[in-house]
Amino acid sequence: MGINLNPFTWWTGASWGTAFGLRGKARVGEDALGNVYYEGGRDTAGNPRRWVIYNGPNDSSRVAPEWFSWLHHQVDDVPTRALPAPRAWQKPAEPNLTGTVAAYRPSGALEKGGVRAPATGDYEAWTPDA
Template sequence: MSNSLWRYVKNVQKMGFKNYVRAMWYIGDAKGGKFVGEDQFGNKYYENLNPEEETPGRQRWVDYTQHNFDASQLPPEWHAWMHHIRKDPPSSDFQMLQASRPKWIGPFRENLSGTRGAFKTYSTTQPKFHAWDPKVSQRAPSASA
């Protein structure tokens, strides 16, 4: 039995059938790992540091709560952990727990481009060119009638 097939079977046994189906639907892989934390939106973060089970660079992943998920739904502190910028997750990182967010930085919101909630500019200037609007006048009655 190959190493990747054995890893797959072990992870399916650890996860259970329901979690296996959800993982295959959302991330396309049967992964098993340690639960690391959860953000304010309900996204759950996992990590597996065993080099025999996971490929380097793929040992951290997120389980989104929404069905239509997007990478912009990760808060900045979790994004830094996911991309190996920070070693410890925000839920256990002492510096992240002690630091307070400055008041001039607003609350985190996902990128809404391409959705109904996207920002649309409103222009108050008059257009330089106007489309031609034909004006139809009444015909004169014919003299032969």
């Protein structure tokens, strides 16, 4: 990110205000996507405050499920210590791919040629005169 854009934007990463706000907070970990997680201070309910600084665009679907549970106080300790190791059959988490070339497109989608399967004949259109 350019030095001129950083003071004013939040959608492409942490602004300078966020960086100053994280002074004195503890860095607790990093996920496979490069997002960094912090903890420090207390909220009004007495729970510890927790943050994520995204490595790239600010998109909450880019938070790994185990870190999501930590951010939302579903587990008390960081995921590497609080959760069991992933199973061999589990796939790694993916961010939301909507709007990208890797998005899911069913066979009838315009991006895949727009050819739908023919109707089976079990549909009869409603008409007001019938």
